[in-house]
Amino acid sequence: MTSDNFKIVSVSSSFIKIEVIDPSLFENQFNIGSYIKIPYKNIENKYVVGVIENYNIKDNNISKGDGIEETISNGPSFVLEVKLTGTMTKFNDSDLFERGGHGIPLPPNNGIELLNEKELNNIYSGKLVENDKFCFSKLVQNVEIDVPVSGNKFFNKHFAIVGSTGSGKSHTVAKILQEALIAKKGSYEGLNNSHIVIFDIHGEYKTAFPQANYIDIQNLVLPYWLLNSEELEELFIETEANDHNQRSAFQEAITSNKKLKSTLDPKLKAKLNYDSPSFFDLNEILIYFKNRNNEQKQKSNTIEWFDLKGEKFIFNEETNHNLFSGILKPVDGATTGTQNARFINFINRLEIKLNDKRLDFLLGDASKKITFIDTIKQFIGYPCKVQNEEGVINKEKSNITIIDLGGIPFEVLSITVSLISRMLFEFGYHSTKLASHEDDCEVPLLLVYEEAHKYVPKSDLVKFRASKNAIERIAKEGRKYGVTLSIVSQRPSEISDTIFSQCNNFVTMRLTNPEDQNYVKKLLPDTLGNLTDSLSTLQSGEALIIGEAIALPSLVKINRCEPEPKSSDIKYFEIWKDPWIDAEIQKVIGLWQK
The missing domain is CATH 3.40.50.300 (P-loop containing nucleotide triphosphate hydrolases)
Known part of the structure; x- marks a missing residue:
């Protein structure tokens, strides 16, 4: 290969064009994807490195008119379009490659060569310590190169x-x-x-x-009780006219049940919230909503129930855990201003999901244990x-x-x-x-x-x-x-x-x-x-x-x-x-x- 067979015909900050004047003198095969090096003029052991991205065929016949053409060289020449990728500096047996480049210095040097296997190996491995090398492929243009x-x-x-x-x-x-x-x-x-x-x-x-x-x-x-608030509501609550009431009651029920079931220290138990990764019983949540769906309000604006022992209690944050124990009887009153009959759709959805065998991995007994x-x-x-x-x-x-x-x-x-x-x-x-x-x-x-x-x-x-x-x-x-x-x-x-x-x-x-x-x-x-x-x-x-x-x-x-x-x-x-x-x-x- 002789430098005179190559001529740099165009230079930009990231691309150069190289004309191969006589392809018959070219000793090595090049392809799109092949890597080349161009030496810096007057800077020893330093090269610009680029990858061939495209090439054009240049017709070297000149028309003289009347259908007469004159050949000015041995057949067509090729113009390579090369994307500059970095610079390479040679130190004894090693090659230091630095990524990035800003064109090539003037005047350009035509001493262009394809990178050999050793240089390619040094480019890919030169900056990697042995313990950091991870390899799962080879170069398309040369399968000998890892x-x-x-x-x-x-x-x-x-x-x-x-x-x-x-x-x-x-x-x-x-x-x-x-x-x-x-x-x-x-x-x-x-x-x-x-x-x-x-x-x-x-x-x-x-x-x-x-x-x-x-x-x-x-x-x-996969335990359902590790779901966060967003996931729980996506699973159990659908968008409808009454969904804001469902969300509010759902949050109250789960938070209360987590505290009821928790074995944590009382101070830590008091900090449990809707998103805490703590166990709660979904079947008891269903019982809670069935009770809330039957609630009635007294003249004093309180909601009162009879617990399983027949004793009366007022429903509030301190006593709502009683609604998990079983189906309770409400103290007679008015349904206006309560959640009475507003949770029917929610209860139906929850029961369907709890009985869906396809969801046993998430809602079944194993998820509780x-x-x-x-x-x-x-x-x-x-x-x-x-x-x-x-x-x-x-x-x-x-x-x-x-x-x-x-x-x-x-x-x-x-x-x-x-x-x-x-x-x-x-x-x-x-x-x-x-x-x-x-x-x-x-x-x-x-x-x-x-x-x-x-x-x-x-x-x-x-x-x-x-x-x-x-x-x-x-x-x-x-x-x-x-x-x-x-x-x-x-x-x-x-x-x-x-x-x-x-x-x-x-x-x-x-x-x-x-x-x-x-x-x-x-x-x-x-x-x-x-x-x-x-x-x-x-x-x-x-x-x-x-x-x-x-x-x-x-x-x-x-x-x-x-x-x-x-x-x-x-x-x-x-x-x-x-x-x-x-x-x-x-x-x-x-x-x-x-």
Whole structure:
């Protein structure tokens, strides 16, 4: 390769154009995405580094008129459009790469070369200490080159993985997490200290993590008494003419019942409120509302009842606990100005939900028996005992917890995701207070939201409010308390702007929807020029990685994961060609009815 074969024909602050005068003299292959270096004139061992984003073919025939053309060179030449990414300084066997650049100094130097493998390795790894290297991909243009990222910067900030169906998104998620689970400092035996929670809406990841703590509708126990006020009202109260009275009475009943059931010290018990994570009995709340629905007012404007012993008492804040004990008889009076007959709809809804077997994981007997500590332990992979209708389940410690949301009724999906997310955030928040140093965190958590557009959409509908508020709070505050997010979606344009704006690293795979492509391009924090135009043509398993964790934006091939998630397409036509199969419909319905 000779410098005379290259000519810099245009320079700007972020782009240069380079003409390859005679392609036949070019010794190495170049492609869109190849990296080149341009030496500084009169500055030894310093280079401008750029990536080829495009090239044009320049016709070197000159028309002399009357159909006569004169060739001024050996065939056409090529004009490369190069996006400047940074500078490289050579020190003996190492190359120091600095991201960012401001054009090249005048006059430009034509001593242009492709970066060799050693230089590429130094660019990606040069600033990373060995203990911080985290690798799950190789360079598309040269599969011999590993593309490590900073493990700390990748996981201690939120990151997004987006791509259309079939782009290899699930395999990418699995590979990243598998590499995190096997990473160790030293050669100790057993699990490392990683703690990952996957919200798996399609049941894809069980096969990829056979040793995971797997939770589905059959063994999930989620206590309703840990729901906060917003979640409780979303679950039990519907918007109607009398809903303000329902909300007020609901708050009074729950607060009073929490104090009644609490075993805390009297001073702490007095501080319990509507949002306190303390047990209350939902069946007693139902009894309370049935009593309030029958109340009557005396001439003295008091509401009076006969308790179960037949003794009369005046209903107030000190005596309202009596309404939990059973159906009471009111002292005769007027119904005007009372809640008499105003809670019929609420009582019906509450009874329907309490009798709905699909909601047993949230409202059933097991949810009353599980302790606060075991509730937390089951989600962060610590040994615990969880009891459901089939008996006691002993859970072993695990680095990764998969929450299969596939069987969760849609009407409580948002609340389920909200409660688990909020508990894990609060756990991180309070655990940092116990740390010896302000920046310490003994149990950093990564929460992976598969198909995140299902429960953190841009929509302001009430049914998404709980999960959206919980996850947006983690996006804005979680990093300070050792709780980070991974947002995984095939429709990034449908996800809350607040969520994506907090992501610092992106793994962007093939996107075929123009709206999604444009949305992602606007979110990416770097000016990538034409590199983002390749999003619609990436092959399965290829991705554009960008963000603080990687030395420079790169097109990569994700390494294959082993074992793989269950995300393969069903081979319809091959199955259809097989002989008729008698489906076991009875077994399907039996599973359906559980």
